[in-house]
Amino acid sequence: MWVNEEFSKTIFDYARFLKVLNLWKLKCKVDEWIALINSKSPNDGTSRYHIINLLFKLFIESGAILHRFDLYCSLEFKPEIFYSLEQNEQFFSQIQHLSLHIIDFNVESATTLTLRFREYYNNGHDNDMLQLIHSFIYIIKSQEQLRIINLAEVGYFTKSYGIISALESQKNSLQEVRIDNCNFSAGFELTDDQIDARYIALMLKKSGILLQRLCLESDDEINEEPLLLETIKSFCPNITCLRITCFVFSTQLIELIGNFQKLHFLSLWCNTDDISDEELRIRIIQFSNKLPLTLQYFCLDHWLSKYIDILLNHCNAPLKKLLIYEIYNEKIFKALVEFCIRIKTLNYVGVKRYLDLDDNIKKELEAYVALVPYKPTDVNF
Numbered sequence: 001m002w003v004n005e006e007f008s009k010t011i012f013d014y015a016r017f018l019k020v021l022n023l024w025k026l027k028c029k030v031d032e033w034i035a036l037i038n039s040k041s042p043n044d045g046t047s048r049y050h051i052i053n054l055l056f057k058l059f060i061e062s063g064a065i066l067h068r069f070d071l072y073c074s075l076e077f078k079p080e081i082f083y084s085l086e087q088n089e090q091f092f093s094q095i096q097h098l099s100l101h102i103i104d105f106n107v108e109s110a111t112t113l114t115l116r117f118r119e120y121y122n123n124g125h126d127n128d129m130l131q132l133i134h135s136f137i138y139i140i141k142s143q144e145q146l147r148i149i150n151l152a153e154v155g156y157f158t159k160s161y162g163i164i165s166a167l168e169s170q171k172n173s174l175q176e177v178r179i180d181n182c183n184f185s186a187g188f189e190l191t192d193d194q195i196d197a198r199y200i201a202l203m204l205k206k207s208g209i210l211l212q213r214l215c216l217e218s219d220d221e222i223n224e225e226p227l228l229l230e231t232i233k234s235f236c237p238n239i240t241c242l243r244i245t246c247f248v249f250s251t252q253l254i255e256l257i258g259n260f261q262k263l264h265f266l267s268l269w270c271n272t273d274d275i276s277d278e279e280l281r282i283r284i285i286q287f288s289n290k291l292p293l294t295l296q297y298f299c300l301d302h303w304l305s306k307y308i309d310i311l312l313n314h315c316n317a318p319l320k321k322l323l324i325y326e327i328y329n330e331k332i333f334k335a336l337v338e339f340c341i342r343i344k345t346l347n348y349v350g351v352k353r354y355l356d357l358d359d360n361i362k363k364e365l366e367a368y369v370a371l372v373p374y375k376p377t378d379v380n381f
Helices: 023-037 045-061 079-087 107-115 128-142 163-170 197-210 225-235 251-259 277-290 302-313 330-343 359-365
Strands: 020-022 068-072 097-101 148-152 176-180 213-216 241-248 265-271 297-300 321-324 348-351 370-373
Touching: 020 023, 023 045, 023 068, 045 079, 097 128, 128 163, 148 163, 197 225, 225 241, 225 251, 241 251, 251 265, 251 277, 265 302, 277 302, 297 302, 302 330, 330 359
Parallel strands: 020 068, 068 097, 097 148, 148 176, 213 241, 241 265, 265 297, 297 321, 321 348, 348 370
Antiparallel strands: none
16 A cells, blocks of 8 residues: 655644554554555555554654653664654653553564663663663653553563662652563562562552552462552552452451541452351451541452442441442342442442343332443443
């Protein structure tokens, strides 16, 4: 497909006002346009390459200053892109939200891109991956108001190589760090989707006072979980949004959540396999009684489905939104009604198995609270 490399002048310079650039979404939009224009060859890699480079060059040279940059490392860039970056350093000078997403990527291209944020140096690391890491560290340290950093699908990294310690340079502004499907074994560790608490604890001790949003998710057990919980309790008093997956529903976790004085969002999925039914009921009551009175949004999946009535009967938090798995018996129905009458703040209940709701139960409940289908996006914060 022929690509015109000359852009016509527009009355309004839209590109100059660009603040958010996500290279993955840019790629998707280009692919959609190619499929629309050239239906016979919708996966035209050559055209994609040229168009993405043309657009990226336009953004850089427009005078735009990014506030959010999502680096998706499967794209290839022309040399002229790097020259443009060198001539327009303000493009990456004020990033607040920085993301690195690595999956099926071209390491050499990504490394070259990030190296252009600084003068190239040879520090003895010949491996492209190490160059990429050290370049990304440079980006972190070069910012003055970095608030959010996100590392996603970085399973290729076996070590953090200083990424975590580099975050200390942003301790006066950093509010959120997200680590997803990483494989760090030093400095920070998420090996085989398994969290090692020691390395997270080291980071939280240095900058946890500023942390407001914390998401810890794992598909497996968490090594030294009590250490991590104690660290969060001691060094992270200002948490407002908390999302935890696969932690043990321990008394220590209950105490931690009850200790937050500013918490308004809580998404929780816990492991209860080794807890007897009698003990679990006791812990649910303790948990319900300790929920912060600032809490407004509470998401539970199926792990406490059988005990939702116990939780609601002992909960005094002024919830506005509640997400649960199902409403399958009279006890849960009655507990929801009584909670609505007693607390008077609940606006809606999201139900994952919404289509399975009994029509009579749905009709009666909707006299007290709106019932809606529970979508995965409802759990994001």
